[in-house]
Amino acid sequence: MRHARLTVRGHAPGTQDSRRVPRALHPVAWWIWALGLVIAVSRTTNPLLLILALSVLGFVVANRRTDAPWARAFKYYLTLALIVIAVRIVFQSVFGSGIQPGDHVLFRLPQIRMPRWYQGVQIGGPVSLEATLAATIDGLRLGTMICCIGAANALANPKRALRVLPGALYELGMAVVVSISLAPQLIESVQRVARARQLRASQRRGFSALRSIVIPVLADALERSLLLAAAMDSRGYGRTGEATRTARRLTATLMLAGMAGVCVGCYGLLSGSAPRLLGTPVILLGVVLCTAGLALGGRRVRRTHYRPDPWRAPEWIVAGCGLISAVTLYLSTGYSAAGLNPSFSPLRFPGLPFLPAVAILIAAAAAFAAPPPRRRMSASGLDGPEPIPGRMARPEVSA
Amino acid sequence: MIDFDRVTITYDGAERPVLREVSLHVAEGELCLVVGRTGVGKSSLLGAINGLVPHFTGGTLAGRVKVAGRDTATCPPRELADVVGVVGQDPLAAFVTDTVEEELVYGMEQLAIAPEVMRKRVEETLDLLGLAALRDRPLHEISGGQQQRVAIGTVLTAHPRVLVLDEPTSALDPTAAEEVLAAITRLVHDLGLTVVLAEHRLERVVQYADTVIHLPGDGSAAAGAPSEVMLTATVAPPVVELGRLVRWRPLPLSVRDARRRAGPLRARLPVHPPSAPENGAAPGETTLQARRIIVRYGDLIAVRGVDLTLSAGEICAVMGRNGSGKSSLLWAIQGAGRRQGGVVELAGRDPKHLPPREARELIALVPQTPSDLLYLNTVGAELAQADRESAGSKSPATRELLDQLAPEIPDDAHPRELSEGQRLSLVLAIQLRAAPRVMLLDEPTRGLDYGAKRTLRGIVRRLAAEQRSVVIATHDVEFVASTCDRVVVMGDGEVVSDGPTPEIVVASPAFAPQVAKIVTPLPYLTVAQVAEALDPSCALPEVIGG
Numbered sequence: 001m002r003h004a005r006l007t008v009r010g011h012a013p014g015t016q017d018s019r020r021v022p023r024a025l026h027p028v029a030w031w032i033w034a035l036g037l038v039i040a041v042s043r044t045t046n047p048l049l050l051i052l053a054l055s056v057l058g059f060v061v062a063n064r065r066t067d068a069p070w071a072r073a074f075k076y077y078l079t080l081a082l083i084v085i086a087v088r089i090v091f092q093s094v095f096g097s098g099i100q101p102g103d104h105v106l107f108r109l110p111q112i113r114m115p116r117w118y119q120g121v122q123i124g125g126p127v128s129l130e131a132t133l134a135a136t137i138d139g140l141r142l143g144t145m146i147c148c149i150g151a152a153n154a155l156a157n158p159k160r161a162l163r164v165l166p167g168a169l170y171e172l173g174m175a176v177v178v179s180i181s182l183a184p185q186l187i188e189s190v191q192r193v194a195r196a197r198q199l200r201a202s203q204r205r206g207f208s209a210l211r212s213i214v215i216p217v218l219a220d221a222l223e224r225s226l227l228l229a230a231a232m233d234s235r236g237y238g239r240t241g242e243a244t245r246t247a248r249r250l251t252a253t254l255m256l257a258g259m260a261g262v263c264v265g266c267y268g269l270l271s272g273s274a275p276r277l278l279g280t281p282v283i284l285l286g287v288v289l290c291t292a293g294l295a296l297g298g299r300r301v302r303r304t305h306y307r308p309d310p311w312r313a314p315e316w317i318v319a320g321c322g323l324i325s326a327v328t329l330y331l332s333t334g335y336s337a338a339g340l341n342p343s344f345s346p347l348r349f350p351g352l353p354f355l356p357a358v359a360i361l362i363a364a365a366a367a368f369a370a371p372p373p374r375r376r377m378s379a380s381g382l383d384g385p386e387p388i389p390g391r392m393a394r395p396e397v398s399a
Numbered sequence: 400m401i402d403f404d405r406v407t408i409t410y411d412g413a414e415r416p417v418l419r420e421v422s423l424h425v426a427e428g429e430l431c432l433v434v435g436r437t438g439v440g441k442s443s444l445l446g447a448i449n450g451l452v453p454h455f456t457g458g459t460l461a462g463r464v465k466v467a468g469r470d471t472a473t474c475p476p477r478e479l480a481d482v483v484g485v486v487g488q489d490p491l492a493a494f495v496t497d498t499v500e501e502e503l504v505y506g507m508e509q510l511a512i513a514p515e516v517m518r519k520r521v522e523e524t525l526d527l528l529g530l531a532a533l534r535d536r537p538l539h540e541i542s543g544g545q546q547q548r549v550a551i552g553t554v555l556t557a558h559p560r561v562l563v564l565d566e567p568t569s570a571l572d573p574t575a576a577e578e579v580l581a582a583i584t585r586l587v588h589d590l591g592l593t594v595v596l597a598e599h600r601l602e603r604v605v606q607y608a609d610t611v612i613h614l615p616g617d618g619s620a621a622a623g624a625p626s627e628v629m630l631t632a633t634v635a636p637p638v639v640e641l642g643r644l645v646r647w648r649p650l651p652l653s654v655r656d657a658r659r660r661a662g663p664l665r666a667r668l669p670v671h672p673p674s675a676p677e678n679g680a681a682p683g684e685t686t687l688q689a690r691r692i693i694v695r696y697g698d699l700i701a702v703r704g705v706d707l708t709l710s711a712g713e714i715c716a717v718m719g720r721n722g723s724g725k726s727s728l729l730w731a732i733q734g735a736g737r738r739q740g741g742v743v744e745l746a747g748r749d750p751k752h753l754p755p756r757e758a759r760e761l762i763a764l765v766p767q768t769p770s771d772l773l774y775l776n777t778v779g780a781e782l783a784q785a786d787r788e789s790a791g792s793k794s795p796a797t798r799e800l801l802d803q804l805a806p807e808i809p810d811d812a813h814p815r816e817l818s819e820g821q822r823l824s825l826v827l828a829i830q831l832r833a834a835p836r837v838m839l840l841d842e843p844t845r846g847l848d849y850g851a852k853r854t855l856r857g858i859v860r861r862l863a864a865e866q867r868s869v870v871i872a873t874h875d876v877e878f879v880a881s882t883c884d885r886v887v888v889m890g891d892g893e894v895v896s897d898g899p900t901p902e903i904v905v906a907s908p909a910f911a912p913q914v915a916k917i918v919t920p921l922p923y924l925t926v927a928q929v930a931e932a933l934d935p936s937c938a939l940p941e942v943i944g945g
Binding site: 068069159177178181184185192193195196197198199200201211212213215216219220224227228229230231232233234235236237238239303304305306307308374 | 449451454455475476477478479480481483484485487489491492493494495496497498501504505506507508509510511512513514517518521535537539553554557730733735736754755756758759763764766768770771772773774775785788815829830833
C-alpha cells in the first residue's frame with residue numbers, strides 16, 4: 001500500500017524506471033496468475049501452504065488494486081471463504097462420517113436413528129477432532145480457491161477482461177457487461193422499495209409481501225432495460241456493417257460444425273472404447289473450424305478498441321509467476337508428494353515442504369512486477385472546484 | 400437539417416394518432432424547443448428524429464422523416480448514430496460502462512472510429528464539457544449535472560450534426576440545470592450543432608430557443624418564433640404569463656427582457672401585494688417538533704442536528720441542492736428512514752418507536768418515486784387494499800379521497816399507465832386514507848407539467864386548510880413561491896435559513912421566482928398576485944400559473 005502510494009505521488013522524475021509509470025496491468029495477465037494459483041491450491045491440503053497462498057493473495061491485492069468499486073470486492077470473497085469453511089464444518093459435524101475408532105471425540109450431538117434401509121447416512125453422533133480438522137482444511141482449500149478468483153476480480157476490471165473476447169463474441173461480452181452494471185441498480189431498487197413498503201405499513205406476510213417488493217422492482221428493472229436498450233441502439237450498438245446474408249450463414253455453419261467437432265473429440269479422448277481417430281484429430285479439426293468461424297464473424301463486426309491494454313514485460317512476469325506455482329505443484333517432482341497432502345491421523349503438526357512453499361511465494365512477486373495501479377487523484381486536489389463549462393479555454397474542435 | 404413531411408405516428412392499440420400530418424423543418428444550427436403538456440407526443444416527435452419511433456417503440460409512422468438527407472424509414476437508429484445524438488432524461492439509465500472515459504468512448508467504438516481519432520476526440524470532449532477532472536471517476540459517484548454532461552459528451556464524441564435532448568434537466572436541481580444548459584447553448588453557439596430539446600421547466604430554457612414547436616394536444620404541431628408561439632401556447636413559464644397579462648409585445652422570454660420593460664408596471668403596482676400567496680391561515684398549534692435530528696450513512700453525515708417545528712395548517716418547503724439532506728430529513732422524521740440521533744415529538748409520541756401502521760396515522764410520506772408503493776394490477780385493487788390497511792381510520796374511503804384529488808381515474812386502469820400527476824394523486828390518496836396529521840412530500844413536482852402543478856397546489860392547500868402540516872422537499876422555486884408559507888433552506892445537512900417564503904425566496908438570487916426578479920424590489924412572487932393587484936376583481940384562472 002505504502003509503496004504504491006509513494007510511487008503515485010511520484011519522486012523526482014528519473015529516479016524510477018519507465019516500468020513504474022502507473023498503469024493498469026493487462027487483465028488477462030491477472031487472470032492467468034490467479035488461475036495458476038487456483039491450480040496450485042487445488043493440489044494441496046497442507047494448511048500451511050494454503051495459509052501461505054492466502055497471504056500471498058492478500059499481499060498482492062493490497063499492493064496492486066485500484067480504488068475502483070470492483071477493487072473493494074476482495075473482502076466479500078474473504079467473507080465467502082469463511083462461510084464456506086463454516087458450512088463445511090457444520091456439515092461434517094451433523095453428517096458425521098469418516099470417524100475412525102481411535103479418533104479424539106470432542107463432543108456428541110444427539111443422534112437420529114435412521115431406518116435400516118437408510119443406514120448409509122448418519123445424522124448426529126460423535127464429533128471427532130480429526131474429522132473436524134479435515135473438514136476445516138477442505139473448506140480452507142475451497143475458500144482459498146474462491147479468494148484466488150476474488151483477487152483476479154479485484155485486481156483486473158472484469159469489464160476490461162471481457163474486451164479480449166474475439167469480435168464475433170462481442171455481443172456475448174456486452175450482455176455480461178450490461179448485467180454486471182444492472183446488478184447494483186437492482187439491489188438499490190430493492191432497498192428503496194423495501195423502505196417505501198414501510199410507509200404503507202402493509203400487514204401482509206409471505207407471498208403477498210414478497211409481491212409488494214418484487215412487482216415494483218421488476219417494473220423498474222424492465223423500464224430501465226428498455227431505456228438502456230434504446231440508448232445503446234441510438235449510439236450505434238449492433239451496426240451490422242457490410243455483412244452479407246451468405247457470410248452470416250457461413251459463420252454460423254462453421255461455428256456449429258466446430259463446436260460439434262470439439263464435443264465429439266472430447267468424447268473420443270475420454271472414452272476408452274472409442275476409436276483413436278475420434279480423439280485428438282477431431283478436436284483439432286473442431287478448433288480449426290471454430291477459429292475460422294470466429295475470424296469470419298469478427299470480420300463482419302466493425303468496431304475499434306480505445307486504448308487497448310498493452311502486453312509487455314510485467315504482464316509476462318505476472319502470468320509467469322502464476323504458471324510457475326501451478327506447474328510446480330502440479331508436477332510434484334523434486335519433493336515428496338506427501339508433504340502436499342499431510343495426514344492428520346494420528347494428529348501431528350504438518351511440515352512445510354520447501355519447493356511448493358517457494359513456488360507459492362514466487363506468485364507474490366506479482367506485487368512487485370506489476371506496475372502500480374492508476375489511482376484517482378482526489379487527494380491531490382484535482383477534484384476541487386469545477387471549472388464552469390461556459391468559461392474555460394477551449395481547444396479547437398472540429399465538428 | 401431535419402424534415403418532417405406529413406408525419407403521422409400511431410401506436411399499436413391507440414385509438415388515434417399521437418401526431419397527425421405534421422410537417423416541420425428545422426434548419427441547421429438552430430436550437431429548437433418542443434413544448435406542450437404531458438402526453439401530447441413530445442417524446443414521439445423527438446424519437447422520430449433518429450428513428451427510435453417506430454423502429455424501437457413499435458407503432459406506425461406514415462409520411463417521411465429525413466435527417467441530414469437520410470430517411471429514417473430505411474435507417475434504423477444505430478445507422479443514424481453518426482448523425483443524431485440522443486440524450487434522455489435519466490443519464491444513469493443510459494450508461495453502458497462504468498467510468499466517465501469509457502462511457503465517452505463507447506459510441507465511437509461502435510462506429511469503428513480509429514483509435515488515434517478516438518483518443519483525440521475524448522480529450523476534446525472532456526475539455527469542451529468541463530469533465531477533465533472526472534475522467535476516471537465511476538459514473539454513479541458524480542453529481543446529477545455532471546452525469547448529464549457526460550451523457551451529452553457520450554453522443555458528442557461521434558460528432559453528430561443533430562443533438563436531441565428529451566427533458567435533459569428535469570431530474571436536476573437549479574444549479575445543475577444551469578450547468579447543463581450552459582453546456583448546451585455553448586454547443587449551439589460554438590459548434591453550430593442543431594439541437595432539438597423538449598423540457599417541462601420552460602422558465603429554464605425558453606429564452607435560449609431559436610424556434611419553438613408547440614404541440615397543442617390534438618396531434619398537430621405549430622412551429623414559429625418563440626415570442627409568437629408562446630403567446631398562445633398551452634404551457635408557459637411565469638415570465639410569459641406576466642407578459643401575456645400586461646400585454647407586452649413582443650412577448651418577453653427572459654427575466655432580462657421583462658425587467659427592461661417592467662418600469663411602468665412597477666410604478667403601477669402597490670408597494671404591498673394585496674394578499675400573501677399562501678392561504679393566509681394563521682399558523683395553528685404546534686403539531687410536530689423535531690430536535691437535533693442526525694442521519695449518517697457510514698462516514699457521510701446527511702443531516703447534522705437539524706431542528707424543525709411545524710404548526711397545523713402550515714405548508715413548509717425544504718429546499719437545497721441535491722445531496723443537501725432534504726430527503727434524509729423527511730425520511731428520518733417519518734421514522735421509516737435512518738435516524739442516528741435526535742427526537743421527534745408528534746402528539747406526544749415519536750413515530751420512529753411506533754409500529755409503521757400507527758406511525759402513518761400520525762405522519763405520512765410520499766416518496767420521490769411514488770410508484771414504489773404500488774404493486775397491484777389495477778387502481779381499484781390498490782384502493783381496496785388501502786381501505787383494508789387503514790381499516791380503523793375515520794377518514795373517507797380511498798376512492799372518495801382520490802376523486803377529490805384527481806377525478807375520473809377508472810378502477811380498471813393499471814397504476815403504471817397513469818400519468819405522473821395521476822399516479823402521485825393515487826399514492827397521496829392511499830397515504831391520506833390513514834388520516835395523518837403531517838404529510839411529507841418528497842419531490843412531488845418532478846415530471847409534472849404546469850397544469851398538473853396547479854392541481855397539486857390546490858391539493859396541498861386543501862390539506863393545509865384541514866389543519867394538517869405539509870412539508871414539501873423540492874427544487875421547484877416557482878411552485879414554492881406560489882404554494883408554500885415557509886421555506887427551510889438546507890446545505891450540507893444543516894439548516895441554512897428558515898423563514899416566511901417572501902423573505903427567504905426574494906433574498907436569494909438562486910431561489911427567487913421569475914416574477915420576483917422582474918418586479919424587485921416590490922415583494923411580488925407570482926403572476927396571480929400581480930393580476931390581483933392590477934385588478935382586484937380579476938379572476939383569471941387560466942392566467943394564474945407558476
